[in-house]
Amino acid sequence: MxxxxxxxxxxxxxxxxxxxxxxxxxxxxxxxxxxxxxxxxxxxxxxxxxxxxxxxxxxxxxxxxxxxxxxxxxxxxxxxxxxxxxxxxxxxxxxxxxxxxxxxxxxxxxxxxxxxxxxxxxxxxxxxxxxxxxxxxxxxxxxxxxxxxxxxxxxxxARLPESPFHYDPDEIATQPLRFFAAEFVREAAFELLRQELPYSVACAIEEFRESASPVYIRATLYVERDSQKGIVIGESGRTIKALGQAARAKIETLVGQPVYLDLHVKVLPRWRRDAPSLQRLGYAPS
The missing domain is CATH 3.40.50.300 (P-loop containing nucleotide triphosphate hydrolases)
Structure with a gap:
């Protein structure tokens, strides 16, 4: 069994x-x-x-x-x-x-x-x-x-219960690709942004066209203050560009195809402390 x-x-x-x-x-x-x-x-x-x-x-x-x-x-x-x-x-x-x-x-x-x-x-x-x-x-x-x-x-x-498999043996994850796309953008933020700023960054996938070539992903990075938005964008857009390049490489490795990652930054004040914002971002049940 x-x-x-x-x-x-x-x-x-x-x-x-x-x-x-x-x-x-x-x-x-x-x-x-x-x-x-x-x-x-x-x-x-x-x-x-x-x-x-x-x-x-x-x-x-x-x-x-x-x-x-x-x-x-x-x-x-x-x-x-x-x-x-x-x-x-x-x-x-x-x-x-x-x-x-x-x-x-x-x-x-x-x-x-x-x-x-x-x-x-x-x-x-x-x-x-x-x-x-x-x-x-x-x-x-x-x-x-x-x-x-x-x-x-x-x-x-040895401690798993006897049971038929729940998933196809070739599958490696249960969550959709758009979930991992958002996570990889956050991972790039943890790698590239300093001090405590990554903890104030959330990512929402606004559009994911897997059938497009390259795969098109439009994502929004949310921060809590205007000053944080400026840091994430960087001088002449250098930081957001580097962040997008790092995240795109991770996503391309997972999906096995070229990806066009369209990143934007918006301010969502105090989102870490606001229940409706946490629900909107998928961190809390609706």
Missing amino acids: PRCGTVALAGRPNVGKSTLLNALVGEHLAIVAAKPQSTRVPVVGLLTRDDAQFILTDSPGLLEPEYPLHETMRDAAVRAIADADVVAYLHPLAEFPAPPFVEVARLAHAPRGAVIPVYTKADLLAPSARPAVRPSDGVVVSAVAGEGLAALLGALG
Whole structure:
């Protein structure tokens, strides 16, 4: 009997959830940034191996909310944990042992799915500096080096329920291309914009013509203040041009076709703290 189920990649911000999702799926789906809290909504990747299908959910980091956007991020992470058949609890190997998951996630009770500790970023430690992690303690991985991924899939697969596959084995994601286009624009913003500005940037896809050649995408970057708009555009449009070039390259890699990315910048005051704006941008339920 095949196995199929949902695996939530969960943990505090910046523990390597998105990097691990991309490594497991073998495709760049989730934003990877040096700055924490880049994942705002769950990204779902698919991996089918032999008689097992993994529905992998890269959830936002478990943080202490400071404003309404953070609250929607935390709510999305908690829902992903509650819905999961298995929870991969990510924690940096350098900080072994991990505190109890229920404590980190601030849950009233343990999730219904099995919780497997996954110690990440093993490549950052010299072998002599690594703590002794027994198999009963969890799985040690390096998503960057590919270390421990087979062992992790083995541990996760053993806990998936017996079930027919939910998706075609060739599929790698459940969300539409326009979702990933918006995420890749935000990823470029995290790469190119300094300090705290990327946290004030949201992206909405206004038009996506996949049948056009090149694929036509019209997107709007929303910021909270006029001064931020000027920074995103840059002198003579240099910054928005560089941002568009970086995002277009990422999108073209995913869709496998040339892309024309038409970027615009608008001000949406205090959108991170405004419930209707969060709904409009897809961060909160309507």
